[in-house]
Amino acid sequence: MTDVLIADDPLYEELYDIRREAAEMGNLVEEDMNPAMGALRDRGAVQKGFLRDLLGLERYQRHAAAQGGEGYTCLSFELCDAAFRDYDRFSSKVYARQADEGGLGVLEMDEPAHRAYRATIQPMFLKPKTLTWWRERWINDVVGALIEKLKAHDRADLNFQLCARVPVHTITRAIGMDGDDSLVFRNALLKSGAPRIPAAERRAAGESVERMLLELIAQRRAEPADDVVSGLVQAELELPDGARRPLTDREVMVNARVLMLAGGGTTWRQLGITLWALLSRRDQLEAMKADRSLVDRAIEESLRWNPTDPVFSRFVAEDAELGGVFMPKGSVLEICLGAANRDPARWDHPDDYDLHRTPKGHIGFGIGAHQCLGMNVARSEMHVALNALADAFPNLRLDPDAPAPYLTGGLEQRGVSAIPVLLT
Secondary structure, eight states: OOGGGTSOOHHHHHHSOHHHHHHHHTOBOOSOOHHHHHHHHHHOSEEESOHHHHTTOOOOOOOGGGTTSOEEEEOSHHHHHHHHHOTTTEEGGGGOOSSSTTTTGGGGOOTTHHHHHHHHHGGGGSHHHIIIIIIIIIIHHHHHHHHHHHTTOSEEEHIIIIITHHHHHHHHHHHTOOGGGHHHHHHHHHHHTOTTSOHHHHHHHHHHHHHHHHHHHHHHHHSOOSSHHHHHHHOEEEOTTSOEEEOOHHHHHHHHHHHHHHHTTHHHHHHHHHHHHHHTOHHHHHHHHHOTTHHHHHHHHHHHHSOSSOEEEEEEOSOEEETTEEEOTTOEEEEEHHHHTTOTTTSSSTTSOOTTSOOOOOOBTBOGGGSOTTHHHHHHHHHHHHHHHHHHOTTOEEOTTSOOOOEEEETTEEEESOOEEEOO
16 A cells, blocks of 8 residues: 555645635535525426526536526426436436537436446446455555554544545556556546636646556556456447447546546545534434444435535436426436435435435435446445444544534535544
């Protein structure tokens, strides 16, 4: 395990400050918007208008395809679930970049191309693989090294010292890069898509990302290893017409880039939300420590209660009606997971975090054809981290002398301000 994993690198604070990340993107929302989203849902399951407009927030569009079009928002569990599954009418083409068509790989594809390309990646991300291959090769070692580092301290900010590091070092090693490249690569990756930095700097960052990935792909074509890029290099793409071929270097690069972007970000924020929920509810933390079968319940309840990505967009591919509301072709539908996962029509006391509630399927990872590809890796990372913390620090608690954690970030990517804790 290399030193960069446990080093006090200032890049962690630069890359994993949830509030600053949103401020730089231009979509910062400090207030907890769950009550407002719930009130909006209670007024209508589908409404005309983008979610931020309906909430009275400043307009922010992260998808080029959504610029200038009409917006609609879906808020109930039943209709959000239905919209995710109806990929013919509600298309992922909204993710396509005008200047870089194909830059987000499977995220922006519709069926049947999406199914064909996803099949080249999916086998490495199925649950049995994440419980064995992922944990044994990467997750256990990464978490173990971080826990040992924490044992030398009386207090910590788990956001920077654990939550940020587990996913970025796991996915970097799993892709096939040296762990020392983790922060350098992520820094370039985020800058390559940052709208508020100069275009020349953005292009240079994008070129660095492509160079690093293409060099890795060339190495793995010459000498395959036991990692994700080697798996993609060796995979065969079965096209809708039945023809089969290997993935091109660009196809491997695009998919690896998406995995690195998502794998280093969403789990960081969701693990923080889960820890915040437990540390703020001592009885539930103690229950989980006493009965480790509740660890997975704690994770699923976190994903329901506060999904880190509470809104997803879809392009309306043809004139459509949803919940009695007509949406013309070319408009954009925003699917509000935040409101859907707290729908009182599905859950009792939905605003409460309660790991004892009877499990029901949520849409914290989306649902349908585009359900999060890496969800089982994320669950494994959080499972191992929560168990390791409970084993190593039986007196773990929030630091009463530090500012209280709060929900922050963009409306589109939520997280916790910090997780200051006492370890002993």
